[in-house]
Amino acid sequence: MSRKTASKDKITSYQAFTLLYSTLFGVGVMTLPRDVGEKAGNDLVWVIFLSGFLVFVLVYLISTLCQRFPGMTFTQYTAEILGGSQKKWIGKVLSIPFVLMVVVFFILGIGTVLRMFGETITSSMLRHTPLEAIMLILILTVAFGAGSKLEVIAKLNEFLFPITLAPFLLMLFAAVQRGDFTNILPLFQINLSNIIEAILRGGYSFAGYLVIMIFAGFYQEPGKMKKIHTISLISIIVSYWYLCVITLGVLGIEEVKNIMFPVLEVAKSVKLEDMFFERIEAVILSIWLVTAFTSILNLYAAFVQVIIGFFHLSEKYRLWISFLTMPGLLLLAMIPKNVPEIGTYGEIVGVYEIGVSLLVPLVLLLIAVIRRKKGEVNLEIDSSSK
DSSP: OOHHHHHHTSBOHHHHHHHHHHHHSSGGGGTHHHHHHHHHGGGHHHHHHHHHHHHHHHHHHHHHHHHHSTTOOHHHHHHHHHSOSSOHHHHHHHTHHHHHHHHHHHHHHHHHHHHHHHHHHHHHTOTTSOHHHHHHHHHHHHHHHHTSOHHHHHHHHHHHGGGGGHHHHHHHHHHHHHOOGGGGOSOSOOOHHHHHHHHHHHHHTTTTGGGHHHHGGGBSOGGGHHHHHHHHHHHHHHHHHHHHHHHHHHHOHHHHHHOSSHHHHHHHTOBOTTSSOSBSHHHHHHHHHHHHHHHHHHHHHHHHHHHHHHTTOOGGGHHHHHHHSHHHHHHHHTOOOSHHHHHHHHHHHHHHHHHHHHHHHHHHHHHHHHTTOOOOOOSSOOGGGO
16 A cells, blocks of 8 residues: 555544544533542542543553554554564464453443433433334444444544534533532542542543554554643543533532433523523533434444454445444343443443553553564555555
């Protein structure tokens, strides 16, 4: 593949920024203040920064590994690190446990996000619509999108990203109209026994950053990935902090703890009589649909790409894999019996991602350093990009 062709098929730096942001800023944003506030109380306004720092360390570790093998996908550099120069099949076999750990996260993550999406829609918008129908429509749409090349998905994230910023301006009306920021006080009252769990709960809200291991192999400027990922994470941390402060200022911690979707409740409290609509919750929900869709789409696309890359399949099989795996993911999403059980599953998935994000890149990076394995810019990204 020529350099000109390769650069056409790669993901730009801005697209990489929007991919990470759109993946992390997804379904869980509606419940974020409650999830962290249950353990941190008013201190959620600073605990969220510690959660962000935890995720930053993990993302930096992943970025360091990916940057060591620029232009190579996760399945490629894992086999390269573990294999020998003569018998490359050994690396392929040894890479199976690492690939499986990542694939399991994508499967669990897609199932959890899909079910959370369905429950949110049925409880806030379409109360008389069967949950299964909502989830089926979403996963059909996502499966069709995940059947596209990663570069197409990156362009879609780039296009939709500005739309996701609108709620921040709209939520400002809530702060002006009903905000009482004495509700944030007192601070630093958290019990030390709860602080670790509060940080982890905040960390769950950043779930999805493992997609970096898949998308990074397609970056047009891999040397900038640490900078791009840092800027994207800082943007997400500030966004989460902003939403938590406004929600806490409007509702107070006791209400935040007892409301299923506190961010949505804040939106319902805003009235704009002089505009086309009196309430903005419809706008917030519409934009939230976009963020939820891009989040699950990116996870699904990464999942499909791992299968394509590991088995060296042609691009023409991408859509087939996407639709063939869809029924299993839908059935998995139906396993939790109720909303509290979904929350428990979500916490398990969050802990699992933190574990995988620490174990997989750390082990691979240590082996790569010990064996002096280092990639060069690989223009022939993957057999799937031919």
